[in-house]
Amino acid sequence: MDKKFAELSFEEIMKQNERRVHYHIHRLNVRDPHKEFYQEGLVAMWNAYEKYEPDKGPLATYFNYSIRNRMIDLMRKKARALRNDEVFIEEEKKKMDNGNRSCKDRLPLLDFSDIPVDDRSVWKHVRERLTDNQWKWVASFIILELPLKEIARREGVTVEAVKSWGKQARKKLRDAKLKEKLLALVEGA
Structure with missing residues:
Protein backbone atom coordinates (compact mmCIF):
# COMPACT_ATOMS: atom_id res chain seq x y z
CA MET A 1 0.00 0.00 0.00
CA ASP A 2 1.17 3.56 -0.61
CA LYS A 3 3.03 5.01 2.36
CA LYS A 4 0.62 7.92 2.66
CA PHE A 5 -2.40 5.53 2.63
CA ALA A 6 -0.84 2.99 5.02
CA GLU A 7 -1.10 5.46 7.87
CA LEU A 8 -4.71 6.48 7.14
CA SER A 9 -7.83 4.61 8.17
CA PHE A 10 -10.48 3.73 5.60
CA GLU A 11 -12.75 6.45 6.98
CA GLU A 12 -10.15 9.10 6.22
CA ILE A 13 -9.50 7.65 2.76
CA MET A 14 -13.24 7.52 2.12
CA LYS A 15 -13.66 11.18 3.04
CA GLN A 16 -10.80 12.10 0.70
CA ASN A 17 -12.13 9.99 -2.19
CA GLU A 18 -15.90 10.24 -1.73
CA ARG A 19 -16.12 12.64 -4.67
CA ARG A 20 -14.91 9.83 -6.95
CA VAL A 21 -18.16 7.96 -6.29
CA HIS A 22 -20.22 11.05 -7.11
CA TYR A 23 -18.09 11.65 -10.21
CA HIS A 24 -18.81 8.17 -11.58
CA ILE A 25 -22.52 8.43 -10.77
CA HIS A 26 -22.62 11.68 -12.74
CA ARG A 27 -20.38 10.36 -15.52
CA LEU A 28 -22.60 7.29 -16.06
CA ASN A 29 -25.77 9.45 -16.04
CA VAL A 30 -27.31 7.50 -13.19
CA ARG A 31 -30.31 8.76 -11.24
CA ASP A 32 -29.76 7.57 -7.70
CA PRO A 33 -32.71 8.67 -5.52
CA HIS A 34 -32.27 5.76 -3.11
CA LYS A 35 -28.46 6.08 -2.96
CA GLU A 36 -27.98 2.50 -4.19
CA PHE A 37 -25.22 3.46 -6.60
CA TYR A 38 -23.56 5.63 -3.96
CA GLN A 39 -23.51 2.69 -1.55
CA GLU A 40 -22.25 0.37 -4.28
CA GLY A 41 -19.46 2.86 -4.99
CA LEU A 42 -18.45 2.93 -1.31
CA VAL A 43 -18.40 -0.86 -1.18
CA ALA A 44 -16.27 -0.93 -4.34
CA MET A 45 -13.91 1.59 -2.74
CA TRP A 46 -13.68 -0.56 0.41
CA ASN A 47 -12.92 -3.68 -1.64
CA ALA A 48 -10.30 -1.82 -3.65
CA TYR A 49 -8.73 -0.52 -0.42
CA GLU A 50 -8.58 -4.07 1.00
CA LYS A 51 -7.19 -5.70 -2.17
CA TYR A 52 -4.82 -2.94 -3.22
CA GLU A 53 -1.30 -3.99 -4.24
CA PRO A 54 1.04 -0.97 -4.52
CA ASP A 55 3.33 -2.56 -7.09
CA LYS A 56 0.43 -2.77 -9.61
CA GLY A 57 -0.31 0.96 -9.81
CA PRO A 58 -1.67 3.96 -7.94
CA LEU A 59 -4.55 3.49 -5.51
CA ALA A 60 -6.56 6.33 -7.09
CA THR A 61 -6.58 4.54 -10.46
CA TYR A 62 -7.66 1.31 -8.78
CA PHE A 63 -10.46 3.17 -6.97
CA ASN A 64 -11.71 4.62 -10.27
CA TYR A 65 -11.59 1.25 -12.00
CA SER A 66 -13.37 -0.57 -9.17
CA ILE A 67 -16.07 2.05 -8.62
CA ARG A 68 -16.91 2.43 -12.30
CA ASN A 69 -17.07 -1.30 -12.98
CA ARG A 70 -19.22 -2.01 -9.89
CA MET A 71 -21.67 0.67 -10.97
CA ILE A 72 -21.83 -0.72 -14.50
CA ASP A 73 -22.49 -4.18 -13.06
CA LEU A 74 -25.31 -2.77 -10.93
CA MET A 75 -26.79 -1.02 -13.97
CA ARG A 76 -26.73 -4.30 -15.91
CA LYS A 77 -28.32 -6.14 -12.99
CA LYS A 78 -31.14 -3.58 -12.77
CA ALA A 79 -31.69 -3.67 -16.55
CA ARG A 80 -31.86 -7.49 -16.49
CA ALA A 81 -34.38 -7.39 -13.62
CA LEU A 82 -36.47 -4.85 -15.53
CA ARG A 83 -36.46 -7.06 -18.65
CA ASN A 84 -37.49 -10.06 -16.56
CA ASP A 85 -40.34 -8.05 -15.03
CA GLU A 86 -41.51 -6.98 -18.49
CA VAL A 87 -41.47 -10.60 -19.70
CA PHE A 88 -43.46 -11.68 -16.64
CA ILE A 89 -46.02 -8.90 -17.15
CA GLU A 90 -46.39 -9.82 -20.83
CA GLU A 91 -46.95 -13.48 -19.92
CA GLU A 92 -49.59 -12.50 -17.38
CA LYS A 93 -51.32 -10.32 -19.99
CA LYS A 94 -51.40 -13.29 -22.37
CA LYS A 95 -53.03 -15.40 -19.67
CA MET A 96 -55.63 -12.68 -19.10
CA ASP A 97 -56.29 -12.44 -22.84
CA ASN A 98 -57.39 -16.08 -22.77
CA GLY A 99 -55.66 -16.78 -26.07
CA ASN A 100 -57.32 -13.92 -27.94
CA ARG A 101 -54.08 -12.48 -29.30
CA SER A 102 -55.24 -11.21 -32.68
CA CYS A 103 -58.00 -8.93 -31.42
CA LYS A 104 -56.75 -5.34 -31.25
CA ASP A 105 -58.95 -4.30 -28.35
CA ARG A 106 -57.73 -7.32 -26.36
CA LEU A 107 -61.15 -8.31 -25.07
CA PRO A 108 -61.09 -11.85 -23.71
CA LEU A 109 -63.29 -14.55 -25.16
CA LEU A 110 -66.23 -15.49 -23.04
CA ASP A 111 -65.59 -18.56 -20.96
CA PHE A 112 -67.45 -21.48 -22.51
CA SER A 113 -65.78 -24.04 -20.24
CA ASP A 114 -69.10 -24.95 -18.62
CA ILE A 115 -70.53 -25.97 -22.01
CA PRO A 116 -69.63 -29.52 -23.05
CA VAL A 117 -67.50 -29.50 -26.20
CA ASP A 118 -68.69 -32.90 -27.36
CA ASP A 119 -72.38 -31.91 -27.42
Missing part, protein backbone atom coordinates in the same frame (compact mmCIF):
# COMPACT_ATOMS: atom_id res chain seq x y z
CA ARG A 120 -73.30 -31.76 -31.13
CA SER A 121 -76.45 -29.72 -30.51
CA VAL A 122 -74.34 -26.92 -29.03
CA TRP A 123 -72.05 -26.86 -32.06
CA LYS A 124 -75.06 -27.02 -34.36
CA HIS A 125 -76.47 -23.91 -32.69
CA VAL A 126 -73.09 -22.13 -32.95
CA ARG A 127 -72.84 -23.18 -36.61
CA GLU A 128 -76.19 -21.55 -37.37
CA ARG A 129 -74.88 -18.18 -36.12
CA LEU A 130 -71.69 -18.19 -38.22
CA THR A 131 -70.84 -17.86 -41.92
CA ASP A 132 -69.19 -20.79 -43.70
CA ASN A 133 -65.71 -19.31 -43.34
CA GLN A 134 -66.24 -18.42 -39.70
CA TRP A 135 -67.39 -21.96 -39.04
CA LYS A 136 -64.29 -23.30 -40.84
CA TRP A 137 -62.19 -21.28 -38.39
CA VAL A 138 -64.14 -22.54 -35.35
CA ALA A 139 -64.06 -26.16 -36.53
CA SER A 140 -60.38 -26.12 -37.46
CA PHE A 141 -58.83 -23.74 -34.92
CA ILE A 142 -60.98 -24.32 -31.83
CA ILE A 143 -62.25 -27.88 -32.19
CA LEU A 144 -59.38 -29.53 -34.10
CA GLU A 145 -56.74 -27.13 -32.69
CA LEU A 146 -54.97 -26.72 -36.05
CA PRO A 147 -52.46 -23.90 -36.56
CA LEU A 148 -53.52 -20.98 -38.74
CA LYS A 149 -50.98 -21.88 -41.43
CA GLU A 150 -52.44 -25.36 -41.76
CA ILE A 151 -56.00 -24.03 -42.01
CA ALA A 152 -54.89 -21.56 -44.70
CA ARG A 153 -53.11 -24.32 -46.62
CA ARG A 154 -56.16 -26.62 -46.48
CA GLU A 155 -58.56 -23.88 -47.58
CA GLY A 156 -56.24 -22.43 -50.22
CA VAL A 157 -56.26 -18.92 -48.72
CA THR A 158 -53.79 -16.66 -46.92
CA VAL A 159 -53.15 -16.78 -43.18
CA GLU A 160 -54.53 -13.23 -43.00
CA ALA A 161 -57.85 -14.43 -44.42
CA VAL A 162 -58.06 -17.14 -41.76
CA LYS A 163 -57.27 -14.55 -39.07
CA SER A 164 -60.08 -12.39 -40.43
CA TRP A 165 -62.52 -15.32 -40.19
CA GLY A 166 -61.44 -15.83 -36.59
CA LYS A 167 -61.84 -12.16 -35.73
CA GLN A 168 -65.40 -12.10 -37.05
CA ALA A 169 -66.25 -15.41 -35.37
CA ARG A 170 -64.91 -14.14 -32.03
CA LYS A 171 -67.14 -11.09 -32.28
CA LYS A 172 -70.18 -13.32 -32.64
CA LEU A 173 -69.02 -15.74 -29.93
CA ARG A 174 -68.60 -12.88 -27.44
CA ASP A 175 -72.32 -12.18 -27.61
CA ALA A 176 -73.74 -12.76 -24.12
CA LYS A 177 -77.11 -13.76 -25.61
CA LEU A 178 -75.44 -16.61 -27.48
CA LYS A 179 -73.89 -17.91 -24.28
CA GLU A 180 -77.26 -17.76 -22.50
CA LYS A 181 -78.91 -19.70 -25.35
CA LEU A 182 -76.14 -22.29 -25.30
CA LEU A 183 -76.40 -22.73 -21.52
CA ALA A 184 -80.19 -23.07 -21.81
CA LEU A 185 -79.70 -25.64 -24.57
CA VAL A 186 -77.27 -27.67 -22.42
CA GLU A 187 -79.46 -27.46 -19.31
CA GLY A 188 -82.57 -28.40 -21.30
CA ALA A 189 -80.91 -31.52 -22.72
Whole structure:
Protein backbone atom coordinates (compact mmCIF):
# COMPACT_ATOMS: atom_id res chain seq x y z
CA MET A 1 0.00 0.00 0.00
CA ASP A 2 1.17 3.56 -0.61
CA LYS A 3 3.03 5.01 2.36
CA LYS A 4 0.62 7.92 2.66
CA PHE A 5 -2.40 5.53 2.63
CA ALA A 6 -0.84 2.99 5.02
CA GLU A 7 -1.10 5.46 7.87
CA LEU A 8 -4.71 6.48 7.14
CA SER A 9 -7.83 4.61 8.17
CA PHE A 10 -10.48 3.73 5.60
CA GLU A 11 -12.75 6.45 6.98
CA GLU A 12 -10.15 9.10 6.22
CA ILE A 13 -9.50 7.65 2.76
CA MET A 14 -13.24 7.52 2.12
CA LYS A 15 -13.66 11.18 3.04
CA GLN A 16 -10.80 12.10 0.70
CA ASN A 17 -12.13 9.99 -2.19
CA GLU A 18 -15.90 10.24 -1.73
CA ARG A 19 -16.12 12.64 -4.67
CA ARG A 20 -14.91 9.83 -6.95
CA VAL A 21 -18.16 7.96 -6.29
CA HIS A 22 -20.22 11.05 -7.11
CA TYR A 23 -18.09 11.65 -10.21
CA HIS A 24 -18.81 8.17 -11.58
CA ILE A 25 -22.52 8.43 -10.77
CA HIS A 26 -22.62 11.68 -12.74
CA ARG A 27 -20.38 10.36 -15.52
CA LEU A 28 -22.60 7.29 -16.06
CA ASN A 29 -25.77 9.45 -16.04
CA VAL A 30 -27.31 7.50 -13.19
CA ARG A 31 -30.31 8.76 -11.24
CA ASP A 32 -29.76 7.57 -7.70
CA PRO A 33 -32.71 8.67 -5.52
CA HIS A 34 -32.27 5.76 -3.11
CA LYS A 35 -28.46 6.08 -2.96
CA GLU A 36 -27.98 2.50 -4.19
CA PHE A 37 -25.22 3.46 -6.60
CA TYR A 38 -23.56 5.63 -3.96
CA GLN A 39 -23.51 2.69 -1.55
CA GLU A 40 -22.25 0.37 -4.28
CA GLY A 41 -19.46 2.86 -4.99
CA LEU A 42 -18.45 2.93 -1.31
CA VAL A 43 -18.40 -0.86 -1.18
CA ALA A 44 -16.27 -0.93 -4.34
CA MET A 45 -13.91 1.59 -2.74
CA TRP A 46 -13.68 -0.56 0.41
CA ASN A 47 -12.92 -3.68 -1.64
CA ALA A 48 -10.30 -1.82 -3.65
CA TYR A 49 -8.73 -0.52 -0.42
CA GLU A 50 -8.58 -4.07 1.00
CA LYS A 51 -7.19 -5.70 -2.17
CA TYR A 52 -4.82 -2.94 -3.22
CA GLU A 53 -1.30 -3.99 -4.24
CA PRO A 54 1.04 -0.97 -4.52
CA ASP A 55 3.33 -2.56 -7.09
CA LYS A 56 0.43 -2.77 -9.61
CA GLY A 57 -0.31 0.96 -9.81
CA PRO A 58 -1.67 3.96 -7.94
CA LEU A 59 -4.55 3.49 -5.51
CA ALA A 60 -6.56 6.33 -7.09
CA THR A 61 -6.58 4.54 -10.46
CA TYR A 62 -7.66 1.31 -8.78
CA PHE A 63 -10.46 3.17 -6.97
CA ASN A 64 -11.71 4.62 -10.27
CA TYR A 65 -11.59 1.25 -12.00
CA SER A 66 -13.37 -0.57 -9.17
CA ILE A 67 -16.07 2.05 -8.62
CA ARG A 68 -16.91 2.43 -12.30
CA ASN A 69 -17.07 -1.30 -12.98
CA ARG A 70 -19.22 -2.01 -9.89
CA MET A 71 -21.67 0.67 -10.97
CA ILE A 72 -21.83 -0.72 -14.50
CA ASP A 73 -22.49 -4.18 -13.06
CA LEU A 74 -25.31 -2.77 -10.93
CA MET A 75 -26.79 -1.02 -13.97
CA ARG A 76 -26.73 -4.30 -15.91
CA LYS A 77 -28.32 -6.14 -12.99
CA LYS A 78 -31.14 -3.58 -12.77
CA ALA A 79 -31.69 -3.67 -16.55
CA ARG A 80 -31.86 -7.49 -16.49
CA ALA A 81 -34.38 -7.39 -13.62
CA LEU A 82 -36.47 -4.85 -15.53
CA ARG A 83 -36.46 -7.06 -18.65
CA ASN A 84 -37.49 -10.06 -16.56
CA ASP A 85 -40.34 -8.05 -15.03
CA GLU A 86 -41.51 -6.98 -18.49
CA VAL A 87 -41.47 -10.60 -19.70
CA PHE A 88 -43.46 -11.68 -16.64
CA ILE A 89 -46.02 -8.90 -17.15
CA GLU A 90 -46.39 -9.82 -20.83
CA GLU A 91 -46.95 -13.48 -19.92
CA GLU A 92 -49.59 -12.50 -17.38
CA LYS A 93 -51.32 -10.32 -19.99
CA LYS A 94 -51.40 -13.29 -22.37
CA LYS A 95 -53.03 -15.40 -19.67
CA MET A 96 -55.63 -12.68 -19.10
CA ASP A 97 -56.29 -12.44 -22.84
CA ASN A 98 -57.39 -16.08 -22.77
CA GLY A 99 -55.66 -16.78 -26.07
CA ASN A 100 -57.32 -13.92 -27.94
CA ARG A 101 -54.08 -12.48 -29.30
CA SER A 102 -55.24 -11.21 -32.68
CA CYS A 103 -58.00 -8.93 -31.42
CA LYS A 104 -56.75 -5.34 -31.25
CA ASP A 105 -58.95 -4.30 -28.35
CA ARG A 106 -57.73 -7.32 -26.36
CA LEU A 107 -61.15 -8.31 -25.07
CA PRO A 108 -61.09 -11.85 -23.71
CA LEU A 109 -63.29 -14.55 -25.16
CA LEU A 110 -66.23 -15.49 -23.04
CA ASP A 111 -65.59 -18.56 -20.96
CA PHE A 112 -67.45 -21.48 -22.51
CA SER A 113 -65.78 -24.04 -20.24
CA ASP A 114 -69.10 -24.95 -18.62
CA ILE A 115 -70.53 -25.97 -22.01
CA PRO A 116 -69.63 -29.52 -23.05
CA VAL A 117 -67.50 -29.50 -26.20
CA ASP A 118 -68.69 -32.90 -27.36
CA ASP A 119 -72.38 -31.91 -27.42
CA ARG A 120 -73.30 -31.76 -31.13
CA SER A 121 -76.45 -29.72 -30.51
CA VAL A 122 -74.34 -26.92 -29.03
CA TRP A 123 -72.05 -26.86 -32.06
CA LYS A 124 -75.06 -27.02 -34.36
CA HIS A 125 -76.47 -23.91 -32.69
CA VAL A 126 -73.09 -22.13 -32.95
CA ARG A 127 -72.84 -23.18 -36.61
CA GLU A 128 -76.19 -21.55 -37.37
CA ARG A 129 -74.88 -18.18 -36.12
CA LEU A 130 -71.69 -18.19 -38.22
CA THR A 131 -70.84 -17.86 -41.92
CA ASP A 132 -69.19 -20.79 -43.70
CA ASN A 133 -65.71 -19.31 -43.34
CA GLN A 134 -66.24 -18.42 -39.70
CA TRP A 135 -67.39 -21.96 -39.04
CA LYS A 136 -64.29 -23.30 -40.84
CA TRP A 137 -62.19 -21.28 -38.39
CA VAL A 138 -64.14 -22.54 -35.35
CA ALA A 139 -64.06 -26.16 -36.53
CA SER A 140 -60.38 -26.12 -37.46
CA PHE A 141 -58.83 -23.74 -34.92
CA ILE A 142 -60.98 -24.32 -31.83
CA ILE A 143 -62.25 -27.88 -32.19
CA LEU A 144 -59.38 -29.53 -34.10
CA GLU A 145 -56.74 -27.13 -32.69
CA LEU A 146 -54.97 -26.72 -36.05
CA PRO A 147 -52.46 -23.90 -36.56
CA LEU A 148 -53.52 -20.98 -38.74
CA LYS A 149 -50.98 -21.88 -41.43
CA GLU A 150 -52.44 -25.36 -41.76
CA ILE A 151 -56.00 -24.03 -42.01
CA ALA A 152 -54.89 -21.56 -44.70
CA ARG A 153 -53.11 -24.32 -46.62
CA ARG A 154 -56.16 -26.62 -46.48
CA GLU A 155 -58.56 -23.88 -47.58
CA GLY A 156 -56.24 -22.43 -50.22
CA VAL A 157 -56.26 -18.92 -48.72
CA THR A 158 -53.79 -16.66 -46.92
CA VAL A 159 -53.15 -16.78 -43.18
CA GLU A 160 -54.53 -13.23 -43.00
CA ALA A 161 -57.85 -14.43 -44.42
CA VAL A 162 -58.06 -17.14 -41.76
CA LYS A 163 -57.27 -14.55 -39.07
CA SER A 164 -60.08 -12.39 -40.43
CA TRP A 165 -62.52 -15.32 -40.19
CA GLY A 166 -61.44 -15.83 -36.59
CA LYS A 167 -61.84 -12.16 -35.73
CA GLN A 168 -65.40 -12.10 -37.05
CA ALA A 169 -66.25 -15.41 -35.37
CA ARG A 170 -64.91 -14.14 -32.03
CA LYS A 171 -67.14 -11.09 -32.28
CA LYS A 172 -70.18 -13.32 -32.64
CA LEU A 173 -69.02 -15.74 -29.93
CA ARG A 174 -68.60 -12.88 -27.44
CA ASP A 175 -72.32 -12.18 -27.61
CA ALA A 176 -73.74 -12.76 -24.12
CA LYS A 177 -77.11 -13.76 -25.61
CA LEU A 178 -75.44 -16.61 -27.48
CA LYS A 179 -73.89 -17.91 -24.28
CA GLU A 180 -77.26 -17.76 -22.50
CA LYS A 181 -78.91 -19.70 -25.35
CA LEU A 182 -76.14 -22.29 -25.30
CA LEU A 183 -76.40 -22.73 -21.52
CA ALA A 184 -80.19 -23.07 -21.81
CA LEU A 185 -79.70 -25.64 -24.57
CA VAL A 186 -77.27 -27.67 -22.42
CA GLU A 187 -79.46 -27.46 -19.31
CA GLY A 188 -82.57 -28.40 -21.30
CA ALA A 189 -80.91 -31.52 -22.72
